[in-house]
Amino acid sequence: MSHAGTTGARRISFWLALLIAVVVPVVFAATSPLLAWRDPVYIVAGFAGVVAMVLLLFQPLLAAGQLPGVSGPRGRRVHRWVGGALVLAVVIHVGGLWVTSPPDVIDALLFASPTPFSAWGVIAMWAVFASALLAGLRRRLRPRHWRRAHTLLAAVIVVGSVVHAMLIEGTMETVSKTALCALVVVATVMAITKLRVWVKRAP
Amino acid sequence: MTKALTTRRTFLAATGALVATGATGLILPARAQGVAPTQSMRGGANNYLPGAPIVERIGGGGFWMTGTVRRAGDGAPLSGQRIQIWAHTTEGNERDPWSHGATLTNANGEFRLEMPQIVPTFGQPHGHLAYDDDEFRTVFLRPVMSSASDTSLSADFVLESA
DSSP states (O other), X not given: XXXXXXXXXXXXHHHHHHHHHHHHHHHHHHTOGGGGGSOHHHHHHHHHHXXXXXXXXXXXXXXXXXXXXXOHHHHHHHHHHHHHHHHHHHHHHHHHHHHHOHHHHHHHHTTOOSOHHXXXXXXXXXXXXXXXXXXXXXXXXXXXXXXXXXXXXXXXXXXXXXXXXXXXXXXXXXXXXXXXXXXXXXXXXXXXXXXXXXXXXXX | OOOOOOOHHHHHHHHHHHHHHHHHTOSOOOXXXXXXXXXXXXXXXXXXXXXXXXXSBSTTOOEEEEEEEEETBTOOBOOSOEEEEEEOBTTBOTTSGGGEEEEEOOTTSEEEEEEOOBOOBTTBOBEEEEXXXXXXXXEEEOOXXXXXXXXXXXXXXXXXXX
């Protein structure tokens, strides 16, 4: 087999594996028995959370240029768009939950909820918003400061979201949820390692 | 001469011992009043609709909410107390009026009300209960089911005078 053939096969198997890792938890969540007892707004809100977790898997892969065919400047451009989609997903998630049960969301936002997972989710939410804001101000920041701040926020988002999701008994099926969360963590650690964010670079 | 010597090791050992005994419940606050009143739980009052009617059962039933109501201090059972119950069930969410109902305690201070199966909502399968009348201080509870497949849930009230 030629070198190009091997690369092509590797590329296809990578995308295929990624597709499975993403589609399986989404399909399980979309067919959860819990949906039968939920209003459409609540279903959309929950699903926005699942979508956000899926987007979170793509972010470190895009940032580190590890998605075959979407690396370099193209990868970073897609990373920005996915970041915007992530903000939107979080807004739909929290907004839909607010409509479904306002007192529960107010408790969560005020860190007065009886459920510990909501605090992790709220922390991740603020980190997502802060990350988007920082991205908007990126050109005014020193590259090193921007990189470190964004990486720190990304780590907070990932840890917060993963703990949030794992503590919830919801529409996501446990095994596929755990696998997706594990992949998000692995991809994030790999991206931070590869990009060597903490290394001082020449300007 | 005795020298008070607090090394890091003794400090850690003492702190550790204190935490361990505290965690196992060996250290209890002084309770001159006997049975302590139940405190409202966080989020207990969420989606509360005051004045739920006393019903034979909520909806089609199939799930049991049970519990006891006692008086703070002497722990005497309180009969005829109205307990309001609501939850996200197979028949409606917490904000639906038909998800709410009330029942009265019997002579032993016990209550049990049949209701539809509780399903997980906002991350946990849980129910809500309220004592909200004039005689005693209002208490809101929010017990969590250990498993979503449980078909009963219980909560106990110890009420203090209003």
